[in-house]
Amino acid sequence: MLDTLLEIVNTVRNNKGLATLSDLKPSQDLRNDLGFDSLDLAELTVRIEKEHGIDIFADGFVLTVSDILAKLAK
Amino acid sequence: MPDKIFLHDYKTGKRYSYNQLLADLNALSNLERYCYKQDLYTIFLTIIAANLHQIALVLLDADFSYEELQKFQINATMLAEKEHVVPPSINSVDELVGRLIVNKDWELTLFTSGTTGLPKSVTHTFKSLTRAVRISSRHAGDVWGFAYNPTHIAGLQVFYQALLNGNTLINLFSAARHTVLDFITSFQITNISATPTFYRLLFPLTELYPSVKRLTSGGEKFDGALSEKLLDFFPNAKLRNIYASTEAGTMLEGVGDIFVLNDENCYRIVENELYVHRSLLGKGDTTSLEDDEWYPTGDLVELIQEDPKKFRFLQRKNEMINVGGYKVNPLEVEENICIHHAVKQAYVYGKPNILLGNIIIADIVSDAGITEKELRDFLQSRLQPYKIPRIMNFVSFIELTRSGKLKRT
Structure with a gap:
């Protein structure tokens, strides 16, 4: 799960000219640590939904990598 | 007077007092005709100086590309043009406000997404720009969270509401969530005007923000569930929903998503579309007026009561896509994609998204x-940036309609 999420995160990062990350930590904040703005977060949700069929923002808000993992584990 | 804060900008970490603003205005002797700047204080200073000296000003988004400026027929020489003025000697905020508000015909031009694929210019007068501004001693203590682009109509209206009441402005536009929340408390912000997207991105909220008296929402479809959640954390705030456009400025104030059409000389509904009378419009383009009188807003409404007329907004009639309060014309985006030599055809559309409205x-x-x-x-x-597609699907063909146009659903 973490691997496919890492791939998606890196796609969004690379698209905006940020470096590829080698790993993700559950505690990482999507905005402060991964450098995502609101447009990036929207892109991330669409890409995750495409891969996993789950809209991570559908029921409440996610701030960190572990918040996403929790939504995907449901 | 005590040295009240005019603006605090998190981007530069700088804080400007009203005395600083007056000193800078009193020192200016060359004014630009085009404002194409990044720094918020410099943008505000440029607007105030132009208004004060009655020099017509064109406001450009700092992120407009060189190609976009060329399309508006604006070149480097024009950007560098300056007008010499005699520096004023203004001694107080009251005097400044008094000298600004008499220039009712001063003109400010801004750009908005056009329906043809090219952004169009709209020229407002001071009068049309500040129609919704209320100056009163009741507002003297307001502290504004500034959450809009300063070169767009909504930002200008918040700016004037604050300036003309001598209020403090705290820049929150594009600020990180924790910065916004810190500033609401540390500056005791009383008023915020923003898009539903801005408010959505503040969640999850855990603390109460009792200083806020008024939360205004606009620029996107009203979000009822969001509004209810906001009131849990802003216990002293009143919520209001504004309908505005670049062409006409602030027009209607709704209760929830319901608007009352109280003046049939200014507004009317024809075939479910809202029309606005030309008397409310900025100058600019008059080609789209019907009978030389009425401007079709492109917003489709549902009439829910006859007398007095009450309605709610349904959707856009044209294809404009609302991305977090920014209107994007898919034709403009398609046109630019197709300029790339490797692209044969492109079809751009919005997909509903819970964060931004559309992506x-x-x-x-x-x-x-x-x-x-x-x-x-x-x-x-x-x-x-907000016009660039966030997802690109490479496909083998794009379906056309019988007239050879892209099929839009």
Whole structure:
């Protein structure tokens, strides 16, 4: 799960000219640590939904990598 | 007078007092005709100086590309043009306000997404720009969270509401969530005007923000569930929903998503579309007026009561896509994608998204093996960031209608 999420995160990062990350930590904040703005977060949700069929923002808000993992584990 | 804060900007970490503002205005002897700047204080100073000296000003988004400016027929020489003025000697905020508000015919031009694929200019007068501004001693203590782009109509209206009441402005536009929340408390912000997207991105909220008296929402479809959640954390705030457009400025104030049409000389509904009388419009383009009198807003409404007329907004009649309060014209985006030599055809549309309202998607036909990243980089030099598709699907064909147009659903 973490691997496919890492791939998606890196796609969004690379698209905006940020470096590829080698790993993700559950505690990482999507905005402060991964450098995502609101447009990036929207892109991330669409890409995750495409891969996993789950809209991570559908029921409440996610701030960190572990918040996403929790939504995907449901 | 005590040295009240005019603006605090998190981007530069700088704080400007009203005394500083007056000193800077009193020192200015050369004024630009085009404002194409990044720094918020400099943008505000440029607008106030132009208004004060009655020099017509054109406001440009700082992220307009060189290609976009060329399309508006604005070149480097024009950007560098300056007008010499005699420096004023203004001694107080009251005197400044008094000298600004008499220039009712002063003109300010801004750009908005046009329906043809090219952004169009709209020229407002001071009068049309500040129609919704209320000056009163009741507002003297207001502290504004500034959450809009300063070169767009909503930002200008918040700016004038604050300036003309001598209020403090705290920049929150594009600020990180924790910065916004810190500032609401530390500056005791009383008023915030923002898009539903701005408010959505504040969640999850855990603390109460009792200083806020008024939360205004606009620029996107009203979000009822969001409003209820906001009131849990802003216990002293009143919520209001504003309907405004670049062409006409602030027009109507709703209760929830319901608007009352109280003046039939100014507004009317024809075939479910809201029309606005030309008397409310900025100058600018009059070609789209019907009978030389009425401007079709492109907003479709549902009438829910006859007398007095009450309605709610349904959707856009044209194809404009609302991305977090920014209107994006898919035709403009398609046109720019198709400039790339590897692209044969492009179809741009909005996909509903819970964070931003919509996200821009492009279906692209290309037989030259271009990547999404390459195309995004190409578009970055041509379009403002919010107009660039966030998802690109490479497809083998795009369905056309019988008239040869892209099929839009």
